[in-house]
Amino acid sequence: MKSAQVLSVHLHDYLYFKDIDIFFDSRLNVITGETGAGKSLILDVFGILLDVTSGRVDNYSADVVMNILTDYPEYNIYSGENVFSITKRANRTVFKINGKVYPKRIVSNILSDYITLHRQNSQMKILDPNFILNFLDEVSQNQEILKEYRNWFEKYGKIQKLLSEYSLEKLKMEFEVIKEKIEEIERINPSIEEEEDLNRKYKVALKFQETVEKYGNIINYSEEVTERLWEIKNLVDEKYEDSVNTAIDIVETLKLDLQKELDEIEGYDAKEIEERIWDYNLLKRKYGPTIEDVLENYKLLKKQEKEITERIELLESSSERRKKVLDKMKQYAKNLSERRKKAAEKVLNEFYKHSKDLNLSFELEFEFSKVEFNNFGYDKVELLGSAVKGEKLKPVRNVASGGELSRLMLALELSIVSDGVLIFDEVDAGISGITGNKLADKLKEVSKNYQVIVVTHLPQIAIKADKHFMVNKEKDFGEVLELDERRRTEEVKRMLGDETVLKFIKE
Structure with a gap:
């Protein structure tokens, strides 16, 4: 085939x-x-x-x-x-x-x-500047170069947007506010577990005196019980000694546990606990209402701190960075333009062969001019033509009839089909x-x-x-x-x- x-x-x-x-x-x-x-x-x-x-x-x-x-x-x-x-x-x-x-x-x-598909009125595409650019890029096989150019163009756009939307001074002030909030949370260093422990200890500390008296009485009673158990041990037969010993061990273990808890409670500083709880409540009022919310807001603040830091660094180096990106963008745009101009020459050579066969007497020219950087580079391409030899070339849209446009489009399509x-x-x-x-x-x-x-x-x-x-x-x-x-x-x-x-x- x-x-x-x-x-x-x-x-x-x-x-x-x-x-x-x-x-x-x-x-x-x-x-x-x-x-x-x-x-x-x-x-x-x-x-x-x-x-x-x-x-x-x-x-x-x-x-x-x-x-x-x-x-x-x-x-x-x-x-x-x-x-x-x-x-x-x-x-x-x-x-x-x-x-x-x-x-x-x-x-x-x-x-x-x-497949190249030419439908009714598709000759009107020839009047669209973007179609002409795409047409020349197809002939030039510019797809990869255009992709690289657009990558740098996007970077340049982001820098320009950043410069227009953000003030370095305002960003630094915003950074200081966020940093202060982060340091406030980090200074307290809250956790869900600690908050639960603080609440428990505070409840115990409030009942400190009552608890000490109660535990003291229990310990005193336990000592009396132990004395009575020893007396019982001296009176009972040997076969009951194990049971009495077990009872003594239970009472002594209870005394030790109570004493240990008393020692711990006596180490509680109710004022210190209150101050710590106050710190937690302050954080919850500012960044809450719960400690879970505080911790989530802390993550968001850290993320904002990172983003603002990046923006500040970008702004501080914006001139140098923008120049580098702009140089790259210009390099690729220039390459695109040069390749398009060579493609235009190639297309015109083929075009005249086909246009002659189509009984089309039409001078044609691709007019290149520079515009602001856009998605296609800096080229603006206008298709100029004239049906009268020697006449000044004008935009094809102004001089070509419907039939001529149709044949122009056909001749151009035939010029690039492979x-x-x-x-x-x-x-x-x-x-x-x-x-x-x-x-x-x-x-x-x-x-x-x-x-x-x-x-x-x-x-x-x-x-x-x-x-x-x-x-x-x-x-x-x-x-x-x-x-x-x-x-x-x-x-x-x-x-x-x-x-x-x-x-x-x-x-």
């Missing part, structure tokens, strides 16, 4: 097209039919898969079988025949490759490597007569190297087709017929409008 190629399209369900198969030739394919029959609907599936248009109905389903030339191992997709599918049901659109669901972006990116499929939806808009003959010859010539699919009203183009399809619509039913020579002749006669002998003979 000579290059990438659309092998077939299957419309399961698209408006009034139900279960229709279209098998394309590797060269020039022409789709014709009465106005309103739905010729352009056949191409909708390509627009949807390429993410350049949306479907015209709420529910649809279609497949495109295509031979691609490159492996995409990261997506488990390889060269050869692949099935690209699109289905929309209940406002949910699903994209698939070989039956497996993929994001729309991946599907459109792969197909856009091979290997793939060219799809044209009524590229003949505004074209007739000898120019139509030239366009037909050009499409035939191009189809020697690329697969071409054309929706057209021109009989000159239809005659040149390697495969001719006709779209019919009967009430709510649509069909796509692959024409044999007899029916093809009838269709061309219909397009001519009378029984005039066909002037163009298929080569």
Whole structure:
């Protein structure tokens, strides 16, 4: 197979097209039919898969079988025949490759490597400065350089925004306030566990005297009990001594525990505990209402401290940093501009070859001027032209007719296409007569190297087709017929409008 190629399209369900198969030739394919029959609907599936248009109905389903030339191992997709599918049901659109669901972006990116789609009024894109820049970047293969430039442009924007939004003096004052709050919390160093312990100790400290008296009485009583138990031990038989000893041990253990707790309680300083609790309550009033909230706010304050520190450091070194970023940005922007200018020369050389074949007498020039840095660099590119030799070149939007714009766009597209499929939806808009003959010859010539699919009203183009399809619509039913020579002749006669002998003979 000579290059990438659309092998077939299957419309399961698209408006009034139900279960229709279209098998394309590797060269020039022409789709014709009465106005309103739905010729352009056949191409909708390509627009949807390429993410350049949306479907015209709420529910649809279609497949495109295509031979691609490159492996995409990261997506488990390889060269050869692949099935690209699109289905929309209940406002949910699903994209698939070989039956497996993929994001729309991946599907459109792969197909856009091979398919150039020229739809009705797409020649108007030629008037959009961003389209021209993208066009030149595609020729220059600037994608990686543009990505690097935009990275530096984003950094530069952040520095500029920082400089415009923040004052170094105000940031330092804000930093001091946050630092003071952090130090206040850190000085107290609160914890949930300590707060619980403080509350417990404070309750004990408030009942200190009562507790001491109570525990003292218990200890005194325990000593008396111990004396009586020793007396009992001297009176009982030997077989009861173990029981008495156990009783003595229990009483003595109780005395030791009570004494230990008394010693601990006597070490409590109620005033000191009160002061500590006061510190906790102060923090809770400021950063609470709970210690959990205080600790969470402490984390937020530390985060703010880090962010402000970074901003201060950035502002303090802003001049040097901004200069470094700006130098890098200028370097990449200059590289982009130089590559675009070389691409413009290359495109113009190719353009004049194609425009001559399209009966387009039009001088063209890419005018470069510098503007403020933006997402594309510092280039502003205006497409200038003139249909009259020797006339001063003016913006194409002011001097080109609809038919000339269409042919201009076609010539530019042909100037950059390398290997793939060219799809044209009524590229003949505004074209007739000898120019139509030239366009037909050009499409035939191009189809020697690329697969071409054309929706057209021109009989000159239809005659040149390697495969001719006709779209019919009967009430709510649509069909796509692959024409044999007899029916093809009838269709061309219909397009001519009378029984005039066909002037163009298929080569």
